Amino acid sequence: MMQPRVAGVGLTPFGKHSERTGRDLFAEAGLAALDDSGVDPDDVEALYYGNFMGELAEHQGHQAPLMAEAVGLDVPATRYEAACASSGAAVREAVRALRSGEADVLLVGGEERMTNIGTAGATDALSIAADDLYEIRAGMTFPGAYALMARSYFREYGGSREDLAHIAVKNHDHALPNEYAQLRKEISVEDALGAPTVADPLGLYDACPITDGASTAVLVSADYAERHDLDAPVAVTGTGQGGDRMALADRKYFARTPAADDATAEAYDDAGIGPDDVDVAEVHDCFTIAEVLALESLGFYEPGEAITAAREGETHATGDLPVNLSGGLKAKGHPVGATGVAQVVSIVKVLQGQTSWAEEVGDARVGVAHNAGGTVASATVHVLEVVE
Amino acid sequence: MTDTAPDGQYDALLDAIEDGEGYYVECANGHGWLPPRRVCPECGSRELAETPLPGAGEVLTHTTVAVATPQFSEDAPYVTAIAAFGPVNVTGLLRGIEPGDVEVGMSVGVEVGERETTGDRAIVLRAR
Secondary structure (H helix, E strand, C coil): CCCCEEEEEEECCCECCCCCCHHHHHHHHHHHHHHHHCCCHHHCCEEEEECCCHHHHHCCCCHHHHHHHHCCCCCCEEEECECECHHHHHHHHHHHHHHCCCCCEEEEEEEECCHHHHHHHHHHHHHCCCCCCCCHHHCCCHHHHHHHHHHHHHHHHCCCHHHHHHHHHHHHHHHCCCCCCCCCCCCCHHHHHHCCEEECCEEHHHECCCCEEEEEEEEECHHHHHHCCCCCCEEEEEEEEEECCCCHHHCCCCCCCHHHHHHHHHHHHHHCCCHHHCCEEECCCCEHHHHHHHHHHCCCCCCCCHHHCCCCCCCCCCCCCCECCCCHHHHHCCCHHHHHHHHHHHHHHHHCCCCCCHHHHCCCCEEEEEEEECCCCEEEEEEEEECC | CCCCCCCHHHHHHHHHHHCCCCEEEECCCCCEECCCCCCCCCCCCCCCEEEECCCCEEEEEEEEECCCCHHHCCCCCEEEEEEEECCEEEEEEEECCCHHHCCCCCEEEEEEEECCCCCCEEEEEEEC
């Protein structure tokens, strides 16, 4: 199969842009990707757009046509919503459309405006990724849900808050040279352990920040890339998606993420690779414990064994398997609907050698992006490879 | 809560718990769920029987929430826990114990309480 290529990518800086509208954020990222791609905007056939809380943050539904218009495109546009995996789901649908031959050029992206509604408003908006009847009404917050998972993990497999702190320290370190990252600040394990508690055992430094931002990529068929002589060496070679019960209480496991296991198995099979083939990963570390669960689902570690990966330096840029070189959600920021595509953007940059960590990482050929929604009732995994 | 209409079988369950007659639904294979369910998501069975909730549950995991949503601002800090009542797991506000004393494995009952911030009803797990 001829695999779709990534022709261009675009990001806004991630951070606090309270007064910028969603459409302006998306326009900045979308135009950047079109410019980066060398594709004639008239050739774009559709927009696949991810967004989660637009109704609550901007009182704006039906966002996809608005965003297409903002980047000057008069094309069919559809919004995908899978909580924090919204734009991972959009990437997957775009890849499938390109593979089927139905399309040659698609714009895929995501956007979220969050800081304008404040911490309380964003906490409320994020919480609705949980089951309203049986979780939110029992006081479940987004950090609270991951705290329940973290406690189960510690109990089942061992591990400590200090192990989690090392993940935060690593991802902050990775974000230092990333000009698009929100938290470019070195932190220590002591800083993380001394931060205020959000939902025990998780503290403020276990949590990603609240972020405004947008991300986009121009995906094209291999045939289109060849005909137009595009510089697009990276292909999406694998896609997978998994699902699980909505409420944590209804799951088989509180300390494992089977939706991501399933997405991984499908994506690896699709690409014809295994975990040992992966050179670099961007994973969904909305909370430090989530990075642990992601690394285990991606098959890099057995269940219960990824908790020490950051402490041992294995997932640092200087380690065997660099994870979240962008800073991850933890330090790059997490504009939720934009995160899935932003992870793809980060992987593409690393595979093209456009990372400040290029010297440490060396010649990376295969990358994966792991995007999760809610407490991982939704998950997408994508494999990207240098193919020329 | 702007809704004025009750939420069907959720509110009916809370009514039943208030009357001391809490229940769950169980399929022939012993999978338990809170209503409404028309099909067992585990095995696909559509034969679901209303079964009385056991009087005592066991806490499986818990957290003390310090940063709450606006709907729980005056409740915070509060404990949210998941407890197993036989084959069904119930998420609730855990009350009747100091947050620092909550332990996995402790025994809880289930009742209906009020949220301090909004006065809305909530499923409460009561330390026994």
